[in-house]
Amino acid sequence: MDNLSSGVSTVLTMEGLAIPPEGVYPAFILGMLSYCIILFCNLVIILTIALDKRLHEPMYLLLINLPINDLMGATAILPQLMRQMLWDSRSISYLACVTQAFFFHMYAGGSALILIAMAYDRYVAICNPLRYSAIMTNVYLLKIITLVWVVDLTLILILVALLLRFPLCRSFVSNVYCDNPSLVRLVCADTNLxxxxxxxxxxxxxxxxxxxxxxxxxxxxxxCLKNKQSDAKSKAIQTCVSHLIVFIILELTGLMTLLSYRLEKASPQLRKIVGIFVIIFPPTMNPIIYGLKMKEIRSKIPMFFLWKVSVF
Known part of the structure; x- marks a missing residue:
């Protein structure tokens, strides 16, 4: 098999979505609608928190990282998928493919790390309420956010660096978007590491x-079970339920993705559907869950739109 250059000029071919001709435009409209919903909902959460100084508290400043991360993941994948659907264009440069894989894995790792930071914040707030302000200072909060993104970036940079060691010997990406497993399959060298x-x-x-x-x-x-104040208990449970729902969604979608890759009998079409589901479902549901479940954000969103109207 001819060895391909690993340079930026190498053109790869993506696996198609196998959409029948009559289904191309409905699928494109559905994809565009999903992407617009993701953009709109996540931007509303980001701008609502950013523009309202009353929400500049540790819980919300940690939360704002989640829609940023979701937008990164969705934007890395969905525009390329919609282009592929509409024009049946399955070619992509190696550099673009590696870049897409980088942001996809940043999104996947960031989702978990951000939720860990948010869980820690809720733990301190509810289990040590009297020390919360002393612990979650602005400096400490900045350290947590920086640590989340530095750890995520470091893990994924090493993943990409290990991949870029090798020249390519194949040019067909066996997925509808680029990720590390698909790119590793393009290498004929020993990829055990x-x-x-x-x-x-x-x-x-x-x-x-x-x-x-x-x-x-x-x-x-x-x-919460020991707390005799019903109002405080209710608020704590309501906040934690939102986090737990997001956690369950992330775990279920992640598990589905891993199983679709690991099970040899899994159909390629199922793998494609699961892969797209991971990109669309969490970024769509996360802002809706937080927007509807968390009273502080829900009450501020209408004010955000009124502020926008007054500006114009």
């Missing part, structure tokens, strides 16, 4: 993620 590191990263993040969520919310639950 890549596979070990990828598995290590997934397992490490998952163990830390699930353990942190389980421990913090178990402590929160015990604290």
């Amino acid at each position: 890549n596979n070990i590191y990828g598995l290590f990263t997934i397992v490490s993040v998952q163990v830390v993620f699930v353990s942190a969520i389980f421990y913090t919310y178990l402590q929160i639950l015990l604290t």
